[in-house]
Amino acid sequence: MNFGKKIWVIGNSSEKSQKTVTALKKLLKVEHFIFDDINPEIVVSVGGDGTLLRAMHMYESQLDRVRFLGVHTGHLGFYTDFTDHELFEVVQALKNENFREAVHYPLVKVKVSFDDGYQIVRHVLNESTIRRASKTMLGDVQISGELFERFRGDGLSISTPTGSTAYNKSIGGAVMHPRVEAMQIAEIASLNNRVYRTLGSPMIVAKKDTITVIPAAEDDYSLTFDQLSFEYKNIKTIEYSMDGATIAFANCAHTPFWERVKTSFIGEVE
Incomplete structure (x- = not known):
């Protein structure tokens, strides 16, 4: 009733x-x-x-x-x-x-930290992406505080298990069941040649780990939280985690x- x-x-x-x-x-x-x-x-x-x-x-x-x-x-x-x-x-x-x-x-928590100490914390149901407005994006990717790769390309997408069927799938990511409590990071048109190297494939990151992106100092970054899009500058770090939400x-x-x-x-x- x-x-x-x-x-x-x-x-x-x-x-x-x-x-x-x-x-x-x-x-x-x-x-x-x-x-x-x-x-x-x-x-x-x-x-x-x-x-x-x-x-x-x-x-x-x-x-x-x-x-x-x-x-x-x-x-x-x-x-x-x-x-x-x-x-x-x-x-x-x-x-x-x-x-x-x-x-x-499960949701993914996104914490954006700026050079002046200001922070934004959001949760996403599908994914969060980071790109530059018009040029190649450069940024270090850390897994639980350890440098994993230096990314060059159009951008990165970090998705939830249910979000794995959305934009993540369209850029070659794997489909994950929601009971698999993990995040997925997928590259958006990465540059891979003799000079620049990235993994070049999607990664499943365990719930216990964090993904941190440290973008190069530029003033034209575009961040999305699901369907919401924002333009930012002076970004220090973007940390993705699963906090149980x-x-x-x-x-x-x-x-x-x-x-x-x-x-x-x-x-x-x-």
Whole structure:
């Protein structure tokens, strides 16, 4: 039973998403859910994976007590379990949802330190990337404090296990199950010749380790935290780690990971 569960519904700007949000709110109101955008127990994302990522970052400071559920209104999303034609099923699932059965996916913590001592700390569900705006990026890569390589190329991507199926996959990274608590670092168009050498392949880095990138002193770096992009200068270090933070998905007919991978990339096998 919902017993007055506090809920909030977020959609994207498309007409289809907005209509679905309106219809879903009407059904939830009938079932006496409490609408609370400040301290919700469950956040329902209506749209696609981008909408869910936006919702996650909106409630990034409350991830220890907020659960998420995705409803897709277009192509099948990797983080969505229901379609816009299944709103009655969504409501019934939410009524019977039990927070103790939530499905947790690990996040990667990103700590950006600047020359003046200022720091930014964010968590990502898919990946964080670092690039230069227009020129080749140069930076030292350390694994748990030990210099591993001096990178030259377009940039680097550090992804979570679930994020391994996103941008990471498109640049040749491996697909990882969320139960493998590890980060993945993948190079973006690295330079490899007789003068410059990098590993040239993705690396799986254990949860106990940290990845630190020390970029050369330039003023045109672009950093992403999932779909959020920022321009920075005077970056001293960027440290990636897994501190135990997770995102919780309401266990409402939650689709198993490998089934999501198959549906998203392969389809029916004949």
